[in-house]
Amino acid sequence: MIHKFLITFALTAILSTSSGAQSLTHLSDVLIGGYYRHTAVYQNTAYVVSDYGLHIIDISNPGQSEYMGEIKTEGGAFNIKIDSCYAYILTQPPAKMIVFDLSNEINPVQISEVNFEEGVISLDIYGDYAAVLASGIIYMINIVNPASPEIAGETGAQWWDYELEFSDSNLFTGADLGSNVYDIQNITEPFIVNRIHSEYVVQDFDYDNDMLYFARNLQGLCVVDVSNPFSPEFTAPFNLGYTERVEVGEDYHIYTSTFNQFYKSYFNGSFVYTVDEDIADGYIENIDCWNEHCFLDLGYDGLNITDEGDILSHIKNNGYIYRVDEEESILFVYCVNDGIYILDVSTPADPIILNQLEIAGYISFLEAENNFLFIQSASMDSLLIYNVSNPAAPYLQNSIGGFDGLNDLIAKDNLIYTIDYGTCLFKIYDISDVMNPTVLSEFPINYPWKLAVEDDNAYISLMEDTMLIVDISDLGNPSIESSIEYNHDQDFQVEGGFLYSPWLDIWDVRDASNPMLIHEGINNSGRCVSAENNLLAIGSSYTFDSGFYLYDVSDPSEPVELERVYLGSNTNDILLKNNLVICGSASNVGIYENGYAGIDDKAQANTPADEVLLEVYPNPFNSSTTITFGLPNEGDVSLKVYDILGKEISKFDIRNSNLGKNSVVWDAKNCASGIYFIRLGTVDYNRVVKILLVK
Numbered sequence: 001m002i003h004k005f006l007i008t009f010a011l012t013a014i015l016s017t018s019s020g021a022q023s024l025t026h027l028s029d030v031l032i033g034g035y036y037r038h039t040a041v042y043q044n045t046a047y048v049v050s051d052y053g054l055h056i057i058d059i060s061n062p063g064q065s066e067y068m069g070e071i072k073t074e075g076g077a078f079n080i081k082i083d084s085c086y087a088y089i090l091t092q093p094p095a096k097m098i099v100f101d102l103s104n105e106i107n108p109v110q111i112s113e114v115n116f117e118e119g120v121i122s123l124d125i126y127g128d129y130a131a132v133l134a135s136g137i138i139y140m141i142n143i144v145n146p147a148s149p150e151i152a153g154e155t156g157a158q159w160w161d162y163e164l165e166f167s168d169s170n171l172f173t174g175a176d177l178g179s180n181v182y183d184i185q186n187i188t189e190p191f192i193v194n195r196i197h198s199e200y201v202v203q204d205f206d207y208d209n210d211m212l213y214f215a216r217n218l219q220g221l222c223v224v225d226v227s228n229p230f231s232p233e234f235t236a237p238f239n240l241g242y243t244e245r246v247e248v249g250e251d252y253h254i255y256t257s258t259f260n261q262f263y264k265s266y267f268n269g270s271f272v273y274t275v276d277e278d279i280a281d282g283y284i285e286n287i288d289c290w291n292e293h294c295f296l297d298l299g300y301d302g303l304n305i306t307d308e309g310d311i312l313s314h315i316k317n318n319g320y321i322y323r324v325d326e327e328e329s330i331l332f333v334y335c336v337n338d339g340i341y342i343l344d345v346s347t348p349a350d351p352i353i354l355n356q357l358e359i360a361g362y363i364s365f366l367e368a369e370n371n372f373l374f375i376q377s378a379s380m381d382s383l384l385i386y387n388v389s390n391p392a393a394p395y396l397q398n399s400i401g402g403f404d405g406l407n408d409l410i411a412k413d414n415l416i417y418t419i420d421y422g423t424c425l426f427k428i429y430d431i432s433d434v435m436n437p438t439v440l441s442e443f444p445i446n447y448p449w450k451l452a453v454e455d456d457n458a459y460i461s462l463m464e465d466t467m468l469i470v471d472i473s474d475l476g477n478p479s480i481e482s483s484i485e486y487n488h489d490q491d492f493q494v495e496g497g498f499l500y501s502p503w504l505d506i507w508d509v510r511d512a513s514n515p516m517l518i519h520e521g522i523n524n525s526g527r528c529v530s531a532e533n534n535l536l537a538i539g540s541s542y543t544f545d546s547g548f549y550l551y552d553v554s555d556p557s558e559p560v561e562l563e564r565v566y567l568g569s570n571t572n573d574i575l576l577k578n579n580l581v582i583c584g585s586a587s588n589v590g591i592y593e594n595g596y597a598g599i600d601d602k603a604q605a606n607t608p609a610d611e612v613l614l615e616v617y618p619n620p621f622n623s624s625t626t627i628t629f630g631l632p633n634e635g636d637v638s639l640k641v642y643d644i645l646g647k648e649i650s651k652f653d654i655r656n657s658n659l660g661k662n663s664v665v666w667d668a669k670n671c672a673s674g675i676y677f678i679r680l681g682t683v684d685y686n687r688v689v690k691i692l693l694v695k
Contacts, residue, residue, distance in 0.1 A: 024550065024563055024581060025593040034070075034588075035569060036303050039288040039295035040082040045105040046295060047087055048303055048315075049077035051546075051569030052588055054089060056106060062293055062305050063312045068106050073098060075566050076546065083125045086111075086146045090120045090132065093546065093566045097123065097132055099146050111147045126166035129187050133157060133164045133173065140188050153188030165207040170229055172212065174205040179212055181229045196224060196232050208248035211267075215246040221256060221265075221272060238272040240265065247287035247294070255294050257284040262296060262306065280304050281314050300336075324573045324584040327368040330354075330391045331582065333589055334363050340375070342391045348580060348591045354392040359384070369411035372397070372434060376406045383409070383418070385434060398435055408451040410458075415440075415475070419448035419460060426451075426460060428475050443470070443478045454494040457481065457512050461488045469512045481512045495531035498556045502526025502538050506556045518557040532576040535562075535596055539571025539583065546570055548583050550596065552688070560690045561675060562596055613661065614680045620692035621668075627652075628663045629680050629687075638681045641666060649676065668693050 034050030041047070044060040045068075053073035058066040075091040082088070087100040087108060095116040100108040118134035125131075125143070129152070132139040136159050142152040163174035171182040171190055178198040182190040196212070200222075204215040210227040220240045225233040242258040249255060254265045254272060260283055264276040282301025287294060296304040296311075303315040323334040329346040340357040361377040368374075371389040376382075381404060387397040404422025411417075414432040419425070426443040447463035456473040467486035471479045484507060486492070492501050497510035503521035526549075527541035536551040536559060547567040552560040565583070573584040581592040613630035627639060639652040649671060652664050668676075673695045680687040 024565065025595060035076075035299050036285065036297040036301075037078060037299075038080050038286055039297055039303065040080045040087065041290040041293075041295075042082050042085065042087070042102045043105060045102075046290075046303075046305075047080060047082070047102075047108075048295075048297065049080045049089055051076035051567075051585070053077050053091075054080075054087075054100070054108065056108070057303070057315055058106075059293075059305065062307060065305055065313045065315060067315055071100075071108065071110075076569055078120065079123055081123055081125050081130070083143075086143075088123060088125065088130055088143070090123055092119050095120045095134065097130065097141065097149070099143075099149060101146070112149055114141060114149050114151065121161070122163045124164050124166050124171075126171075126184070126187070131164055131166065131171060131190075133161060135159065138164070138171075138173075138182070138190065140190065153190075155182070155190050163205065165205075167207060167210070167226075170226075172205075172207050172226070174202060176201055178202060178214070179205060179224075181226070194229050194232075196226070196229075198222065203243070204245045206246050206248045209252075211248075213246045213248055213254060215243040215256060217244065218242055221246060221254070223267060223272065235270070238265075240272065240274065245284055245287050247289050249289040249294065250292065255287050255289060257287060257296070259283055262287075262294075262304075262311075264294075276310070278306065278311050280311065281316075321584040321589060322572050323363065323366050324575055324582055324589060325366055325368045326575055326577050326580075326582060327371075329578075330368070330388065331589070332366055332368055332373060332388075333584065334366055336362065340366065340373075342388070342394065344391065345580075345582075345591060348593065351591065355394060357386065357394060364406065365409055367409050367411045370414070372411070372431075374409055374411055374416065376403070376409065381406075383416075385431075398437070400429070400437055407449055410451055410453045412453065417451060417453050417458060417472075419445070419451045421447055421449070421463075424448070426458065426470065426478065428472065428478070440475045441478055449488045450490075450492065452492060452494045452499075454497075457494075457509070459492070459494055459499060459509075461486050461490070461492065463488050467492075469509065469515060471512065482515055484515050484517075490526075491528045493529050493531050496534075498531075498553070500529050500531050500536055500553070500556075502529040504538065504551070504559060506553070506559065508556070519559060527571055528574050530574050530576040535576060535594070537574045537576050537581055537583075539574040541570045546585070548574055548581070550581065552596070560677075560688065565590075565592070614678065614687040614689055616678060616689055616691050620694045622694055623669045624665055624667045625691065626663050626665050627678055628661055630661045631682060635682055637662075638679075639664065640679045640681070642677045642679065643671075643674065 034052035036048050036050050039048045046057040046059045048055040054071040056068040073091045075093045077089050077091050079090040085102045089098045097114040099112045101111050102108050120134050122133040128144045130141045130143050138155050138157045140153040141149050143149045160176045161173040165172050171184050173180045179196045181194040183193045184190045200216045200219040202214045206213045212224040214222040219237050220243050221238045223235045243256050245257040247255045252267045256263045260280045262278050262280050265272050265274045280296050282298035284296050285299045286297040294306040304311050305313045322336050325332045331343040331345045333341040342355045344352040364376045366375050373386040373388045375384040382399040382401045385398045386394045388394045403420050407419050407421045409418050416429045418427045426445050428440040430438040448460050450461045452459040458470040458472050461467045465488050467484050469482045471481045499507040499509050503526045505521040506519040507515045508518050509515045525540045526538045528539040530537045534554040536553045539548045547565045548571050550563045567585045569585045571585050575582040579594045583590040615628045637654040641650040676691050678689050
């Protein structure tokens with residue numbers, strides 16, 4: 001049986017915060033799939049790790065495999081090994097080795113974890129030890145008691161090492177040009193004894209019975225006899241075609257792959273010859289063997305289970321999330337290869353699927369406005385307009401043709417604004433009668449890329465790394481008002497007269513004829529951005545930094561990081577709306593209650609900037625710093641220090657504070673390095689500043 005991977009919901013635990021501290025509260029996840037990376041088997045159950053976490057599959061009958069459920073991990077899961085009845089899983093960010101007890105195969109229980117400072121890459125198990133390859137380090141972890149693993153030793157590794165495998169007397173790491181060999185007679189202090197050099201780049205490797213198997217792309221497969229690791233013997237390369245992945249199974253059977261082509265071969269000690277082949281249901285990310293079966297990890301396309309080279313079953317994935325939009329508690333989620341899901345999020349902790357729209361081709365964007373959903377598919381030259389007044393029964397109401405590369409669209413106030421890369425036109429339509437849309441203007445612009453609209457201005461980024469600010473106060477006659485340098489490939493949003501980039505570049509555009517850069521970016525991992533009510537959310541795209549950041553931009557020239565949420569995969573889209581943060585990562589949509597919403601209205605509503613003083617010097621600081629404050633009136637003052645998680649660290653209560661400047665010294669010698677927040681509070685005023693402790 002081929003199991004259809006349905007959307008499921010995983011209601012997660014509420015994040016604990018100290019009273020008085022505001023924060024995000026994780027309400028729910030809408031799971032679409034996950035990027036399948038590695039598989040391990042215990043008895044009759046396969047465990048697949050992905051950017052979402054751990055997926056559980058019943059393989060008691062491999063030809064009728066059945067998806068049983070999943071466990072979300074903090075950060076994405078990258079690798080898995082099983083020893084006895086325990087699963088050891090690497091996750092990041094944050095970098096951890098998590099241990100699960102598999103006594104109940106369908107309901108694994110986490111029993112321990114080990115934290116690392118560096119990003120983790122690979123692991124293997126030998127006896128009472130697990131070896132974890134991190135960035136530039138190999139950690140040896142004592143797992144005699146899986147409920148209480150301990151780091152027992154470490155040694156340096158090469159930065160280009162990407163995988164490791166134990167033999168009975170050595171540890172091998174896979175590197176771009178071969179393998180490094182470590183002596184493990186004293187397993188807590190391994191050391192390099194040899195480097196096995198490959199003439200060509202090694203894409204993947206495996207070890208079995210004193211043999212290393214190198215997958216070398218166009219150079220095929222190479223087998224190296226390492227029975228004497230000081231004098232390895234290379235065989236001639238075997239032409240199995242372009243070889244990306246290799247895994248050795250039982251009885252010298254070798255499984256290799258290139259793209260979606262899967263081969264079963266046999267090594268007789270001198271030659272490798274192919275005995276079977278098949279086509280997988282997607283790109284083969286990795287191969288894992290168990291007994292006579294092979295598991296082909298297919299990334300967003302799921303998992304194939306094979307027997308003797310033939311594919312038995314397919315655990316199907318639904319692709320990955322690319323776009324999200326929300327209107328009046330209805331959430332629209334575009335999943336590549338699986339259409340648009342329509343969900344009721346009126347109860348954010350318990351989203352409900354209402355319907356699914358199957359749209360042909362890749363969808364460039366979707367926009368919800370006034371009970372209509374605007375969709376553009378890359379396979380069409382038309383803009384599709386769906387009526388979603390009844391979200392459970394949407395229908396196609398109209399389409400607008402004449403496009404040749406529609407890149408972006410904004411819908412608001414019975415108008416739609418479009419940019420078309422093919423025709424090089426910026427168009428404005430009146431859609432008050434959606435069945436008879438009227439073109440109000442067509443404005444030529446060379447190779448437009450992204451679009452935003454606020455008040456009387458449109459903001460259009462161009463392929464030539466420029467952004468135009470266009471005056472649209474006269475809808476029938478747009479005109480260019482000014483321009484700035486801008487990376488065309490970056491997302492952006494305009495909110496309250498300020499333009500925000502995902503790299504945290506911020507422009508003051510209240511005077512559209514004279515835009516000014518008021519904050520230069522520091523977050524170069526940003527991918528997408530959303531702003532609302534003096535808050536800014538930036539989705540991150542780097543593996544070791546995936547997730548999103550939330551900033552206070554009540555003073556856009558000095559944004560303050562409020563919170564950082566780690567996820568296991570790229571954040572492709574993010575939305576701040578109606579006191580919710582909706583984050584579309586590759587595998588799931590996370591819904592967060594925004595406890596910071598309105599923070600600046602409360603903090604600044606009656607507080608002119610020149611009346612309240614809150615300064616910290618030095619900042620950054622080491623050990624201690626002086627907090628200086630001043631208020632226009634005498635009264636009681638509370639100064640509180642919070643860490644980055646919102647936990648109260650220290651508190652100063654000052655009775656009958658004098659007019660003018662007052663100061664206290666915060667001694668942080670017992671605190672860890674990092675970001676902290678100082679909050680000044682009185683009956684009438686609140687202020688917050690960010691400080692940095694560096695030891």
